Amino acid sequence: MSNHTTAASDTDRLNIAVLGCSGSIGTQTLDVARHHSSQVQILALSVHHNTKKLVEAAREFSCSYVAVTDPAHSDDSVLQELPQETKLLVGPEALVTLATLPEVDCVVSAVVGFAGIESNYAAAKAGKRLAYANKESIVVGGDLIMPLLHPGQLIPVDSEHSAIFQCLQGEQKASLYRIWLTCSGGPFFGKVKQELEHVTVQDALAHPTWSMGSKITIDSATLMNKGLEVIEACHLFDVPEDKITVLIQRQSRIHSMVEFRDGSIKAQLGASDMRACIRYALSYPKRWDSPEAERIDWGSEPPITFNEPDMETFGCLKLARQASRTGRTMPCAMNAANEVANAAFRRGDCGFLDIERTCAAVMEHHTIRPVESVHQLEEVDAESRAQAREYLAGRL
Structure with a gap:
């Protein structure tokens, strides 16, 4: 082709x-x-x-x-x-x-x-x-x-960005007012920070609605995944960070929404099944048939609810939004620290809240510079991973 x-x-x-x-x-x-x-x-x-x-x-x-x-x-x-x-x-x-x-x-x-x-x-x-x-x-x-x-x-x-992409089809960019980026809230929704100090890997891997790999499931538990998606959405849809509002949607039926300047809102709804997003990405601009197993009987669905995220308890989301506003090489440093700490938690080498603490420490020590090349980003990534390991070892 x-x-x-x-x-x-x-x-x-x-x-x-x-x-x-x-x-x-x-x-x-x-x-x-x-x-x-x-x-x-x-x-x-x-x-x-x-x-x-x-x-x-x-x-x-x-x-x-x-x-x-x-x-x-x-x-x-x-x-x-x-x-x-x-x-x-x-x-x-x-x-x-x-x-x-x-x-x-x-x-x-x-x-x-x-x-x-x-x-x-x-x-x-x-x-x-x-x-x-x-x-x-x-x-x-x-x-x-x-x-x-x-x-x-x-x-x-990604289900959320696929939803936003679909909602924007046929729309003019100047009409976009806000992106509502939805989130299940993860397995620890409603908990306060003190309750997260001693949660286990098994607790964090018990995602309420999605079946995903272990790294992204832990990112979902810390809400770092949603923070990464905020940064991603800024790039994909060419919008500033303050035009993206994170919204807890516990049932994971509304995958994201786009609000327009006239007050109208488009939402993309569907099953919690990544195959629908994959199928759309492969078939675009067409739509291929889906198996009946992926369809929802909306008449029997429980009510759909909304909540705001708690960015004090789930500080990784707050750090990611900060990294998005700072830009340049800061998201690279934060991502590297998160990957190191996420893996350490899964191995049992640190606590759940140490993921947030590690990211904060590496971001604080990072020297920000403009993004210039893949090679430069590889150097920033390596440097930030080393700092994250030093922090977890008590040396940073």
């Missing part, structure tokens, strides 16, 4: 590279592909270390290319079971190779965290459609990536 920003025609399948195929978004993308095999061809797949899932998917979809980004798993015995015609790539740089393959039309960016920035930047430069779930790359490198894109090239996969 020569036009990377149009959906597949009825006779031509969309060639897709799924970066991070073993995670939550990646596996759900493969499920969408199974249901739409006449419209989607999985051409390339990557994992970090889950080579068993990689081989299973490569065999199922007859992939031309696969990548293992962790070199320590390049010789896993299961890789001998790859189809003979499948080419294996190894190392972090393989993501860029897959994202820029000439025969790839669309890159599903499902890599978690800062690790996805190089491949996303490369895919944007190469004119690929981006079905975008790697919010950290936009949070950190939006100043670099967004100017490369043309309309319809990036379709967000």
